[in-house]
Amino acid sequence: MLKNALVFVVLTGVVASAQAVTIATHFDPAANGSTPLFFVNPSTSVSGSWMGTGLTLHVPVANLTFNDVKMDMALVTASSPGS
Secondary structure (H helix, E strand, O other): OHHHHHHHHHHHHHHHHOOOOOOOEEEOOOOOOOOOOEEEEOOOEEEEEEOOOOOEEEEOOOOEEEOOOOEEEEEEEOOOOOO
16 A cells, blocks of 8 residues: 555656746847748758857746857758647
């Protein structure tokens, strides 16, 4: 009985800690859609980069903000994209 109670308590703790948290956000420096940060092919992939100035990255979990960030994200592909 004690073993079952401990398993329940552990599983309850795991479920309770499975929450979403924002790791980082960015503020789009582009004046319009002519210079996108991300390139999306809806059926297969996502890639992105920014080598100019003006990209701000905010990391709320650490209460940090970085200005003029350069970003280069490798191609991410999906074998079975969701809808």
